[in-house]
Amino acid sequence: MLVNHLYFDISRGISFVDYATIFLLTNIKLFREKPPLRAMNFIAILCTNLILIVQMKCIDSIKSPTWGIFFNIFCIFVGMKYDVIDRLRRERSLTDVELRELLLSADTELIAYLKEQAREVAVGVFGREIKSRGLIEISNYCRNNCLYCGIRAGNADVERYRLSAEEIWECCEQGDLLGFQTFVLQGGEDVRHTTEWVEMVVKEIRRRWPEKAITLSLGERPDEDYQRWFDAGADRYLLRHETANAEHYGRLHPEGMSYENRVRCLQTLKRIGYETGTGMMVGSPYQTVDDLVGDLRFIEQLQPQMIGIGPFVSHRDTPFAECENGSVETTLRLIAILRLMHPEANIPATTSLGTLATDGREQGIMAGANVVMPNLSPVSQRKKYALY
Ligand code: 5AD
Numbered sequence: 001m002l003v004n005h006l007y008f009d010i011s012r013g014i015s016f017v018d019y020a021t022i023f024l025l026t027n028i029k030l031f032r033e034k035p036p037l038r039a040m041n042f043i044a045i046l047c048t049n050l051i052l053i054v055q056m057k058c059i060d061s062i063k064s065p066t067w068g069i070f071f072n073i074f075c076i077f078v079g080m081k082y083d084v085i086d087r088l089r090r091e092r093s094l095t096d097v098e099l100r101e102l103l104l105s106a107d108t109e110l111i112a113y114l115k116e117q118a119r120e121v122a123v124g125v126f127g128r129e130i131k132s133r134g135l136i137e138i139s140n141y142c143r144n145n146c147l148y149c150g151i152r153a154g155n156a157d158v159e160r161y162r163l164s165a166e167e168i169w170e171c172c173e174q175g176d177l178l179g180f181q182t183f184v185l186q187g188g189e190d191v192r193h194t195t196e197w198v199e200m201v202v203k204e205i206r207r208r209w210p211e212k213a214i215t216l217s218l219g220e221r222p223d224e225d226y227q228r229w230f231d232a233g234a235d236r237y238l239l240r241h242e243t244a245n246a247e248h249y250g251r252l253h254p255e256g257m258s259y260e261n262r263v264r265c266l267q268t269l270k271r272i273g274y275e276t277g278t279g280m281m282v283g284s285p286y287q288t289v290d291d292l293v294g295d296l297r298f299i300e301q302l303q304p305q306m307i308g309i310g311p312f313v314s315h316r317d318t319p320f321a322e323c324e325n326g327s328v329e330t331t332l333r334l335i336a337i338l339r340l341m342h343p344e345a346n347i348p349a350t351t352s353l354g355t356l357a358t359d360g361r362e363q364g365i366m367a368g369a370n371v372v373m374p375n376l377s378p379v380s381q382r383k384k385y386a387l388y
Helices: 002-006 016-031 037-058 065-091 096-104 108-126 165-178 195-208 223-232 246-252 259-272 289-302 328-341 351-356 360-366
Strands: 134-139 182-187 213-217 236-238 275-278
Touching: 065 096, 065 108, 065 328, 096 108, 096 289, 096 328, 108 328, 108 360, 134 165, 165 182, 165 195, 182 195, 182 236, 195 213, 195 223, 223 259, 246 259, 259 275, 275 289, 289 328, 328 351, 328 360, 351 360
Parallel strands: 134 182, 182 213, 213 236, 236 275
Antiparallel strands: none
């Protein structure tokens, strides 16, 4: 690069137009490059400026090098666009304004760099291996009436099912044969799932497979249930916060459910000692970009061990049937941002990503996710567990 600048006969001096042309030809491409090329370029440009200043001092015929210097400095700032990602990676946080800008940015190079960095961090922490959790959907009965969810109590068109304890253990058996190290028992808030029954199911899984991790995802329960299930052998609990804006939460959930209670449950789970997972739907009705920034802040405060996010997918039997689906791209950006903010967290490439894009889960992995959750539920019941 420098050689190109020196190629001019110095004694003739250079005009701004000469300078800008050569500058564009030699430098602009490199400016847009990522580190370490960018750093090298930065140094090269400083040197070029120095040479210009020397020329200005020594040669009368030089016309207007000052413009060249301004132009140079301007380009340095343009070239610094990737710094925001580097800082996010280094400091694990950004300001609200910067997070907002990343979520809204139309700069495809910048976003590609964000995802690349996130993937690099994930590979650094977990290697190239993707963790696999066996998902068992134990019941689609639910006492709640969340406006977005296909198995809401108010949906009379769902054929309801509930796995027996034996069926659940059979799924675990299958999962064990397939090599899964974690079983995830997920279900609606089924009133028949008493404290004792779940406790008994968990105890038996723990007895039969002492080395497996047991994850529960059974919604909001009294503190006592969480404690007893933990004592019975459950290690992890997934409970998405859905949105960290209490007012928005109110618009997605029926009366009787509250953001405060959701947060209280999450805090209890952490206090008891569960590896706790939370997360939000992306692009749910009424959600704003600021809400998403709020979600990132909430997760930053809670410091969960697992973060599950997925795009909202509208379900025809819900009040949100006519609402637009969430954006796959925004979800991928959030996964990448979350990976850089929480390098060690387990972040799944969720099924809803795969629902809205055929390669959605693969894209999730390439944006920093490190977990997939294949379905271990009995094939005959799977269709009935349609959250979206
Ligand atoms: N679209 C996307 N995600 C949904 N979930 C429930 N309904 C939908 C939907 N329509 C998510 C919620 C819940 C998790 C089990 O599934 O975030 O916490």
